[in-house]
Amino acid sequence: MNGSGEEMQTTLPEKETRDRSRGPTIVKVRPTRVGGEADAIVFDVADVAVFYGDYRAVRDITLPIRRNQITALIGPSGCGKTTFLRVLNRMNDLIEGARVQGRVLYHGVDLYDERVDPVEVRRRIGMVFQKPNPFPKSIYDNIAFGPRINGYKGKMDELVEHCLRKAALWDEVKDKLKESGMTLSGGQQQRLCIARTIAVEPEVILMDEPCSALDPRSTLQIEELMAELKVEYTIVIVTHNMQQAARASDVTVMMTMDTDRAGYVVEQAPTMELFTNPRNRITEDYVSGRFG
Secondary structure, rough: OOOOOOOOOOOOOOOOOOOOHHHHOOOOEEOOOOOOOOOOOOEEHHHHEEEEEOOEEEEEEEEEOOOOOOEEEEOOOOOOOHHHHHHHOOOOHOOEEEEEEEEEEEEEOOOOOOOOHHHHHHHHHEEHHHHOOOOOOHHHHHHHHHHOOOOOOOOOOHHHHHHHHOOHHHHHOOOOOOOEHHHHOOHHHHHHHHHHOOOOOOOEEEEEOOOOOOOOOHHHHHHHHHHOOOOOOOEEEEEOOOOOOHHHHHHHEEEEEEEEEEEEEEEEEEOOOOOOOOOOOHHHHOOOOOOO
């Protein structure tokens, strides 16, 4: 993937040891700083293109994604936002015929080096999907499932409570942990899925239109939750809701598609700047509702 002939690091950063005496604290990977940037860069993406067979879905994507920020991907349907999101944790590997060109560094590690374990990548970089997808298990077992298969040795009851509290769901479900996660409302199910993602101790949370199936109240709850979570996590979200991008994100990436329908980045900027003073006419037309 790198193509530069340089020797690349292929081991994901070591994680700190959890202090068991202080309870189930979610511990982060120690980030490295890239190129002397003031903010730690989690992803350094350069010249990325994604193909499904012969079809090029996205092209020439170059951007940094920084630690403890919410980055929103916006743009018209079909411009490759979800395709690019899935690049960041190698979910496209699961699609037959998909291939990625370019460079995707995660704390300096080339995620697409053949020596990197994609399962470990997806554990470090969790994903919340457009439609809530709780397991057909109890609320408790939805949270405990991932830690169990990863050999978690701590106190599971404490971990489950910790993750549900992080997802602002504990007070609503603490008396019915043995009930199926499928019985929860849509907004509760989405927060359950976020708690399930947190349980395996990621550093990054990817969200693919997490509020598109939710009512306004549930949407606001998810946005408030994201604002709380970014203190500890780096979040990348795909959204078609311009108001949501403006309210919830720190940085916005505008994407569109070329005449060959390959998606590309028009511009990236701090959210307030992009919405109030976009540099590109395409962005201005899209955020103002003149097209898209």
